[in-house]
Amino acid sequence: MSDTPYIPGAADLSIAPDIEARSGLLSWVASVDHKRIGIMYLLSSLFFFGVGGIEALLMRIQLARPNNNFLSPAAFNQIFTMHGTTMIFLVAMPVLTGMANYLVPLMIGAKDMAFPRLNALSLWLLVFGGLLLYFSFFAGGAPAVGWFSYAPLSEIPYSPTTGVDYYALSLVVLGIASIVAAINLIVTIAKFRAPGLTIRRLPLFVWMVLVTQVMILLALPALNASLAMLLIDRLMHGNFFVPVAGGSALLWQHFFWAFGHPEVYIVVLPAFGMISEVIPVFSGKVIYGYEFVAASTVAIAVLSYLVWAHHMFAVGLGHPVDLMFAMGSMLIAVPTGVKIFNWIATMWGGSIRFTASMLFAVGFLLMFTIGGLSGVSFAAFPIDWQVTDTYYLVAHIHYVLFGGTIFAVFAGLYYWFPKISGRMLSETLGKWHFWLMLIGFNMTFFDQHFLGLMGMTRRTFTYPDLPGWAALNMISSIGAGVMGLAVAVFLWNIAASLLRGEIAGDNPWNAWTLEWATSSPPPPDNFKRLPPIRSRRPLWDLAHPENPDWTHGH
Amino acid sequence: MLGGSPFNPASTLAQPITHLFLVLGFVMVAILLLVTVLVLYASFRFRQRPGASQPEQNFGRTGLEIAWTVAPFLLLVYIFTVTVHTLHGADPEVSADRQPDVVIVGHQWWWEARYASSHVVASNEIHIPVGKLLLVRLESADVIHDWWVPQLGRKMDAVPGHPNHFWLEADAPGTYLGTCAEYCGAEHAWMRIRVIAQSEADFESWSEHQLEIPAQPDTGEAAQGAQLFQQLTCADCHTISGTSATANIGPNLTHLAERQTLATGRLENTPANLAQWLSDPQAVKPDVHMPNFEMTTDQVHDLTAYLETLR
Numbered sequence: 001m002s003d004t005p006y007i008p009g010a011a012d013l014s015i016a017p018d019i020e021a022r023s024g025l026l027s028w029v030a031s032v033d034h035k036r037i038g039i040m041y042l043l044s045s046l047f048f049f050g051v052g053g054i055e056a057l058l059m060r061i062q063l064a065r066p067n068n069n070f071l072s073p074a075a076f077n078q079i080f081t082m083h084g085t086t087m088i089f090l091v092a093m094p095v096l097t098g099m100a101n102y103l104v105p106l107m108i109g110a111k112d113m114a115f116p117r118l119n120a121l122s123l124w125l126l127v128f129g130g131l132l133l134y135f136s137f138f139a140g141g142a143p144a145v146g147w148f149s150y151a152p153l154s155e156i157p158y159s160p161t162t163g164v165d166y167y168a169l170s171l172v173v174l175g176i177a178s179i180v181a182a183i184n185l186i187v188t189i190a191k192f193r194a195p196g197l198t199i200r201r202l203p204l205f206v207w208m209v210l211v212t213q214v215m216i217l218l219a220l221p222a223l224n225a226s227l228a229m230l231l232i233d234r235l236m237h238g239n240f241f242v243p244v245a246g247g248s249a250l251l252w253q254h255f256f257w258a259f260g261h262p263e264v265y266i267v268v269l270p271a272f273g274m275i276s277e278v279i280p281v282f283s284g285k286v287i288y289g290y291e292f293v294a295a296s297t298v299a300i301a302v303l304s305y306l307v308w309a310h311h312m313f314a315v316g317l318g319h320p321v322d323l324m325f326a327m328g329s330m331l332i333a334v335p336t337g338v339k340i341f342n343w344i345a346t347m348w349g350g351s352i353r354f355t356a357s358m359l360f361a362v363g364f365l366l367m368f369t370i371g372g373l374s375g376v377s378f379a380a381f382p383i384d385w386q387v388t389d390t391y392y393l394v395a396h397i398h399y400v401l402f403g404g405t406i407f408a409v410f411a412g413l414y415y416w417f418p419k420i421s422g423r424m425l426s427e428t429l430g431k432w433h434f435w436l437m438l439i440g441f442n443m444t445f446f447d448q449h450f451l452g453l454m455g456m457t458r459r460t461f462t463y464p465d466l467p468g469w470a471a472l473n474m475i476s477s478i479g480a481g482v483m484g485l486a487v488a489v490f491l492w493n494i495a496a497s498l499l500r501g502e503i504a505g506d507n508p509w510n511a512w513t514l515e516w517a518t519s520s521p522p523p524p525d526n527f528k529r530l531p532p533i534r535s536r537r538p539l540w541d542l543a544h545p546e547n548p549d550w551t552h553g554h
Numbered sequence: 555m556l557g558g559s560p561f562n563p564a565s566t567l568a569q570p571i572t573h574l575f576l577v578l579g580f581v582m583v584a585i586l587l588l589v590t591v592l593v594l595y596a597s598f599r600f601r602q603r604p605g606a607s608q609p610e611q612n613f614g615r616t617g618l619e620i621a622w623t624v625a626p627f628l629l630l631v632y633i634f635t636v637t638v639h640t641l642h643g644a645d646p647e648v649s650a651d652r653q654p655d656v657v658i659v660g661h662q663w664w665w666e667a668r669y670a671s672s673h674v675v676a677s678n679e680i681h682i683p684v685g686k687l688l689l690v691r692l693e694s695a696d697v698i699h700d701w702w703v704p705q706l707g708r709k710m711d712a713v714p715g716h717p718n719h720f721w722l723e724a725d726a727p728g729t730y731l732g733t734c735a736e737y738c739g740a741e742h743a744w745m746r747i748r749v750i751a752q753s754e755a756d757f758e759s760w761s762e763h764q765l766e767i768p769a770q771p772d773t774g775e776a777a778q779g780a781q782l783f784q785q786l787t788c789a790d791c792h793t794i795s796g797t798s799a800t801a802n803i804g805p806n807l808t809h810l811a812e813r814q815t816l817a818t819g820r821l822e823n824t825p826a827n828l829a830q831w832l833s834d835p836q837a838v839k840p841d842v843h844m845p846n847f848e849m850t851t852d853q854v855h856d857l858t859a860y861l862e863t864l865r
Binding site: 283315337340345350373386466 | 557558559560561570571574575578579582585586589590592593596597600601602603606608609610611612613614615618619622623626627630633634636637638640641644645647662696697698700702704707708709710711713714715716718719720731732733734735736737738739740741742743746819840841
């Protein structure tokens with residue numbers, strides 16, 4: 001049995017082992033099993049994705065025509081603030097943490113996370129933080145200051161209702177949840193890898209989760225500290241960000257973006273990780289340039305702390321400062337490009353299976369490239385002076401966060417859903433989902449580049465009837481409806497699969513990493529036994545004894 | 555459709571940015587085409603065919619990795635160089651002793667412009683002489699706003715406690731549309747800008763006219779309106795030169811009847827629209843700081859008659 005590695009994990013991880021074996025609501029609420037917690041993370045983010053999506057649709061109805069009165073300015077401003085805050089903090093972050101929670105212990109051959117109870121804490125803090133944010137609607141109005149809540153608009157004189165207080169408190173709670181989860185994932189990856197799974201053999205998803213968690217650990221405390229200062233201003237008459245009393249409005253921006261730009265990569269890097277798993281498996285080829293994909297992730301992480309003021313090119317920091325941040329921002333394009341080229345090289349010469357998962361991965365490659373390239377135009381900051389705070393920017397962030405992160409998450413969900421549920425999703429519905437999403441997404445957002453270039457600014461509840469604006473906005477709104485339809489197809493697919501989907505089996509895609517070496521869904525303690533780990537692709541080695549990876553030195 | 559676009563520059567300051575954008579746009583489109591062609595080619599050429607054998611496992615080649623690291627890097631060095639080159643024309647340095655020609659102040663939700671040498675005060679519609687580089691000092695009276703007239707050049711934030719300077723110039727006479735670009739609260743959407751560029755002579759006569767005090771009506775509805783203006787709370791927020799109304803909470807109304815729009819671009823400036831605005835500002839522009847004074851129809855009528863005399 002020397003070839004069967006020992007499975008890392010405490011002897012008895014569960015507080016109440018019988019709970020994990022049972023079913024019913026209590027077995028979920030009281031669970032400390034990373035798989036159930038991961039699923040609850042995913043369900044929470046799916047719920048908030050629905051809420052944020054409805055908010056987006058309400059905005060697109062209001063903006064479908066010029067001078068529309070569907071929403072009042074107060075309602076529109078609350079809704080766009082909640083849409084952004086929700087999608088960043090209650091969708092993008094938890095869906096990635098949820099995927100990491102479910103997958104990381106399986107991918108590294110562990111029984112569970114390092115700290116199972118801490119894991120439950122971070123999940124329930126997320127749920128609590130989300131409810132706290134939405135409670136603001138019932139407590140006198142949601143925040144109406146935008147997701148980055150610029151001072152002094154966020155201060156009492158200009159935002160007298162409790163909306164901003166709920167925003168700040170909720171984000172503090174969510175920040176603690178993220179930090180707790182980051183510590184847990186870092187320790188798990190550092191200490192609970194199966195024997196033989198060295199750092200250089202980690203699946204790239206795990207690699208990128210690890211880098212992301214380190215970034216969370218460094219970035220989120222900056223946000224929480226600035227939120228505490230904002231609360232002191234609002235509740236205790238502090239003046240950190242109140243210029244008339246000697247505070248500084250720009251200080252908030254520096255603090256917020258010191259968190260906020262690493263945050264952009266925090267919600268993109270794990271998506272890169274999923275793409276780095278999906279593309280090789282469906283291309284039938286090992287990832288091209290593993291070391292370079294991993295190292296470029298570290299490069300992005302380091303650079304992401306040196307670029308925050310590229311959100312502030314219009315505030316008048318002066319050319320020397322602007323140039324420094326422009327340099328850093330442009331440099332980030334290099335490691336990002338390295339990734340894109342390695343993914344294409346992985347497809348090159350492969351035998352590509354166009355499953356729904358792979359379609360979303362290819363969609364990701366193209367959509368994210370558009371977002372990345374328009375990003376460079378902001379780094380050439382005289383262009384930023386024209387296009388920042390316009391719909392060109394709205395288009396850019398959605399190509400990065402939706403065309404990037406969300407497309408990658410869909411690729412990941414189609415790929416790992418059979419492992420999580422034990423049943424296959426319908427490929428036909430999956431393809432409908434993909435094509436409707438791709439068309440709807442580009443209808444909604446591609447034309448927004450032009451709206452921005454025609455002078456339309458973001459965050460306006462309505463707009464004058466200038467030439468061309470009405471038509472482009474109408475197309476954008478129809479596209480949003482198509483995206484809504486695509487999400488409905490996705491939900492239908494999940495429901496149909498859970499009811500009567502084809503049984504998946506352990507390894508339906510002939511994939512190579514450890515999560516596919518156990519049953520679908522995996523048992524509470526994950527593995528009966530592990531295959532020998534002598535390379536990055538232990539299941540490939542098992543299936544191809546004639547040509548195992550370790551003979552190539554990997 | 556190019557109307558108010560940065561791709562329709564009307565200023566020596568906007569021109570270099572347009573040029574930079576075209577250069578970069580060309581590079582961006584070229585890279586996008588390259589990636590798209592590679593991805594689509596790979597997708598069709600290497601899709602799985604029935605009975606296909608296991609593809610060769612290629613772990614990567616360092617030479618290629620270096621190539622696609624260095625090539626984009628060199629391209630970015632080029633873009634950075636062009637960016638630096640653009641700065642001089644798009645946003646010339648301001649020498650320390652240069653005094654601003656105009657001070658523009660952003661308010662929730664209107665613009666105030668004070669001309670340094672003539673002492674003219676304008677609101678929302680900012681007149682400039684054609685072909686002259688004016689130095690603007692940009693301030694905010696409350697939250698952060700942002701000055702943006704795409705055809706005339708860069709955006710600049712109006713940050714409370716952090717005055718900024720930028721140059722303003724238009725090559726040809728005309729009306730240039732812009733808007734506040736930084737979200738500034740409820741009515742951010744209706745914080746529009748009009749820059750009216752005029753020949754030197756026209757600008758001079760506009761300036762002189764602005765300094766004239768409009769004749770106060772002494773009979774009829776307009777006179778009653780004038781009285782109402784001082785008696786009701788109008789004078790607590792607005793200025794009309796030559797009267798005791800000197801507050802600066804809302805826009806200066808001295809020459810209101812000559813403006814193109816009302817409520818910072820919300821309505822065309824017609825007597826009917828003015829009456830509509832006065833009878834319920836909150837219905838026209840919800841959450842605007844001007845409350846509904848619940849005036850009678852007669853009062854609205856008289857006030858409108860008075861304000862229409864302010865030329």
